[in-house]
Amino acid sequence: MADNKGNIEDPDVSRRRFFTLMGLGVGWGSIVTALGGAGLGAARYMIPSVLYEPPTVFKIGKPENYGIGVDTKLKKERQIWVVRNERGIYVMVAICRHLGCTPNFFQDQSLFRCPCHGSIYDTHGNVVGGPAPRTLWRAAISLDPVDGEIVVSFNTRQDPDPVGTPEGLMVEEAGREVEPYFLKV
Numbered sequence: 001m002a003d004n005k006g007n008i009e010d011p012d013v014s015r016r017r018f019f020t021l022m023g024l025g026v027g028w029g030s031i032v033t034a035l036g037g038a039g040l041g042a043a044r045y046m047i048p049s050v051l052y053e054p055p056t057v058f059k060i061g062k063p064e065n066y067g068i069g070v071d072t073k074l075k076k077e078r079q080i081w082v083v084r085n086e087r088g089i090y091v092m093v094a095i096c097r098h099l100g101c102t103p104n105f106f107q108d109q110s111l112f113r114c115p116c117h118g119s120i121y122d123t124h125g126n127v128v129g130g131p132a133p134r135t136l137w138r139a140a141i142s143l144d145p146v147d148g149e150i151v152v153s154f155n156t157r158q159d160p161d162p163v164g165t166p167e168g169l170m171v172e173e174a175g176r177e178v179e180p181y182f183l184k185v
């Protein structure tokens with residue numbers, strides 16, 4: 001075959017050159033890919049893939065730190081409310097049972113109100129308004145035998161079936177004030 005200067009090139013020679021160049025390209029490509037992969041692997045090894053999630057079992061101080069009523073100071077940090085009544089202490093999980101938003105506590109009304117779709121809970125966690133289908137969870141609690149602090153097991157939760165009443169979805173309180181969801185302290 002003649003090129004534009006009139007030189008004649010053997011088609012076998014140009015085919016061989018083509019395949020040689022192709023081979024070189026593929027070879028270098030593979031080396032670069034392999035080195036890149038090894039580099040990524042090394043980087044992944046140096047940076048461990050750790051997920052930093054908050055602990056699900058934690059201490060919240062001694063019972064005497066909590067007075068009668070709803071204590072909201074751990075809502076942001078731990079997603080809980082600590083409630084003391086005349087008989088003892090329980091811990092409610094600050095997650096709305098409708099779609100998981102965080103309700104706010106209104107001291108003047110003694111109610112939790114969810115800002116998302118309007119669910120309303122009383123201080124026992126009963127649903128007194130809005131679309132929530134179940135009462136607020138209560139988390140398991142115990143006393144540390146060494147330092148006397150309250151230990152919360154956030155993922156161990158009391159979730160009794162509520163009864164529909166004219167006032168809302170209710171659960172009898174006596175059935176809830178049982179271990180490990182209630183501390184008589």
Ligand code: FES
Pocket residue numbers: 096097098099100101114115116117118119130131132
């Ligand atoms: S998430 Fe609370 S009312 Fe919908």
